Amino acid sequence: MRKWHRWLAVLFGVFLLWISATGVLSQVGSLVNKANAPSQAQAAAAATPPGFECPATMTCRPKPKPGGWNVGLLHHLHSGESFGPAGTAISILSGFALFFFSFSGLWMYVQMWRGRLARVESGKTVRGDRLFW
Numbered sequence: 001m002r003k004w005h006r007w008l009a010v011l012f013g014v015f016l017l018w019i020s021a022t023g024v025l026s027q028v029g030s031l032v033n034k035a036n037a038p039s040q041a042q043a044a045a046a047a048t049p050p051g052f053e054c055p056a057t058m059t060c061r062p063k064p065k066p067g068g069w070n071v072g073l074l075h076h077l078h079s080g081e082s083f084g085p086a087g088t089a090i091s092i093l094s095g096f097a098l099f100f101f102s103f104s105g106l107w108m109y110v111q112m113w114r115g116r117l118a119r120v121e122s123g124k125t126v127r128g129d130r131l132f133w
Contacts (some may be wrong), residue, residue: 022078
């Protein structure tokens with residue numbers, strides 16, 4: 001399990017770093033856009049031509065203002081959509097890899113902890129009272 005954990009980390013480390021960075025930037029962009037967002041009436045007036053009314057069954061979104069964060073672009077980079085089907089596949093595989101890293105890391109830690117408790121019980125060491133090293 002340790003060997004798989006190590007090799008998959010080498011392969012997926014760069015992709016997971018990219019996904020986490022674009023995810024954080026996407027959230028920061030959302031917060032910046034919400035802080036600078038005009039009121040609902042101002043946004044509706046600026047985004048629609050005169051005489052247009054948004055149907056009740058639809059959500060009419062205002063156009064993003066120039067110079068603002070492009071959250072849509074960050075989302076496409078985050079999900080891998082900007083890189084085509086290969087990017088989406090890598091993003092999905094990276095999600096599975098993250099799931100595997102979480103499970104295998106916890107599994108390896110439990111195995112090490114059990115080994116340490118076994119050494120304490122056999123008298124080879126006396127430091128078994130702590131959960132972490």
